[in-house]
Amino acid sequence: TLNFENGTIDRGGALGLLSELESTARRKALFDAFLPLWAALNGANEPDSPYRRLIKAAAAEAASNGSGIEAAARAIGVTVADVERWLVQILESWRDANKGAMVEPWDYRYVQGEANRRLAPAFAKFPDMLALDHQFYRDLGADLDQLGVVYDIKTRPDKSPLAYTDFLRRGRYVNGAWSPTIARVVGRYETGDLGGLNELVHENGHAVHISAIRNRPAFTDWTDTIFTEAFADVPSWSVYEPTWQRTYLGTEIPLGLSLIGLHGSVMLDVAWSLFEIRMLRDPAQDPNALWTDITREYLHIKPHPEAAWWAVRVQLVSRPGYMINYGLGSILTAEMRKVTADAIGPFDAGNPKWHEWTSEHLIRFGSEKSAKRLMDELLGRPLAPDALLAEIRRIQ
Numbered sequence: 001t002l003n004f005e006n007g008t009i010d011r012g013g014a015l016g017l018l019s020e021l022e023s024t025a026r027r028k029a030l031f032d033a034f035l036p037l038w039a040a041l042n043g044a045n046e047p048d049s050p051y052r053r054l055i056k057a058a059a060a061e062a063a064s065n066g067s068g069i070e071a072a073a074r075a076i077g078v079t080v081a082d083v084e085r086w087l088v089q090i091l092e093s094w095r096d097a098n099k100g101a102m103v104e105p106w107d108y109r110y111v112q113g114e115a116n117r118r119l120a121p122a123f124a125k126f127p128d129m130l131a132l133d134h135q136f137y138r139d140l141g142a143d144l145d146q147l148g149v150v151y152d153i154k155t156r157p158d159k160s161p162l163a164y165t166d167f168l169r170r171g172r173y174v175n176g177a178w179s180p181t182i183a184r185v186v187g188r189y190e191t192g193d194l195g196g197l198n199e200l201v202h203e204n205g206h207a208v209h210i211s212a213i214r215n216r217p218a219f220t221d222w223t224d225t226i227f228t229e230a231f232a233d234v235p236s237w238s239v240y241e242p243t244w245q246r247t248y249l250g251t252e253i254p255l256g257l258s259l260i261g262l263h264g265s266v267m268l269d270v271a272w273s274l275f276e277i278r279m280l281r282d283p284a285q286d287p288n289a290l291w292t293d294i295t296r297e298y299l300h301i302k303p304h305p306e307a308a309w310w311a312v313r314v315q316l317v318s319r320p321g322y323m324i325n326y327g328l329g330s331i332l333t334a335e336m337r338k339v340t341a342d343a344i345g346p347f348d349a350g351n352p353k354w355h356e357w358t359s360e361h362l363i364r365f366g367s368e369k370s371a372k373r374l375m376d377e378l379l380g381r382p383l384a385p386d387a388l389l390a391e392i393r394r395i396q
Helices: 012-020 024-032 033-044 050-065 068-076 080-097 104-112 114-123 129-139 194-212 225-240 242-249 255-281 287-299 329-343 352-361 371-377 386-393
Strands: 002-004 005-010 149-152 165-170 170-176 177-179 181-187
Touching: 002 012, 002 024, 005 012, 005 050, 012 024, 012 104, 024 104, 024 352, 033 050, 050 255, 050 287, 068 080, 068 255, 080 255, 080 287, 080 329, 080 386, 104 255, 114 194, 114 242, 114 255, 129 194, 129 225, 129 242, 129 329, 165 194, 181 194, 194 225, 194 255, 194 352, 225 242, 225 255, 225 329, 225 352, 225 371, 255 287, 255 329, 329 352, 329 371, 329 386, 352 371
Parallel strands: 149 181
Antiparallel strands: 002 005, 165 181, 170 177
């Protein structure tokens, strides 16, 4: 927990609050509340700080056994050099679509969060986030109540600060009949807003995914991580579309503003992915300086190399190389959304064909098919970032 204004707040709550606080001074104070955490992870950025020792060890391990970045690239049939080139292309496209003034790092989430604030009054009319989420999935042909998904979404002591979905019970064939999977969703969703609903729809995308698996025991597990995270975003990106907002909230905000809200956070994931590629390639370099260069060049964020503010994502220290599954996964998400809409028609405001079609083409196989095989069969061509680049260009 972080100390802020005579109280405490957890990491996730603090990041959300940075997009809501109207006072620049309060946002700066909340940003500074992270300093003890960053100091614990990166000290004074000395060459033997905890993180810099960790990333050197991770790079040595990767040299012998491969990294998470190499695994993700291999999963979709490309090289790490291809991945790095794509990440730069995506960040360049974002930079070109957002040519505003430079902002302080404590103001970035506030600037990108205008969509969330503009829709807050509409969400106040829908206090039950789960009901709103379930209605959307019913309109997509997936009844989460019938699927038996179990929810742990209320605040309680010692609860994980991270949202996640996992198997509560794995499905299997019993005497020739399928005994279904039961999924469990864990998180905190007691109040409604656009960002929170996006996350809840994402987690229920995981629940739909594992509930759709029909295979023998050897293959009733998740698909590759990169595909798993990307698929869950296929429905969750819809909440940022004006047609979704109009259908389910009765109001809407301009498309460009919505897409900045969605992709502003996606671009942080892309930036972290590029950061990890370059840190694992040259672990002796200064992580603060590298992060400053990336965020200044592509996200229009003013330089603050004295602060290790890249360290707000726990995966950077718990699983070096894992962030690529979010940054690179956005390419898969955009591809899947485009091909799905081409096949069954628009689905941002619901489409009863969606669940059956995605189950048949993408998620019923479990771990039998790799991300590469699934995407090759879906696209009929090699994966490319073009669909995501087109999404970013819609901002303009």
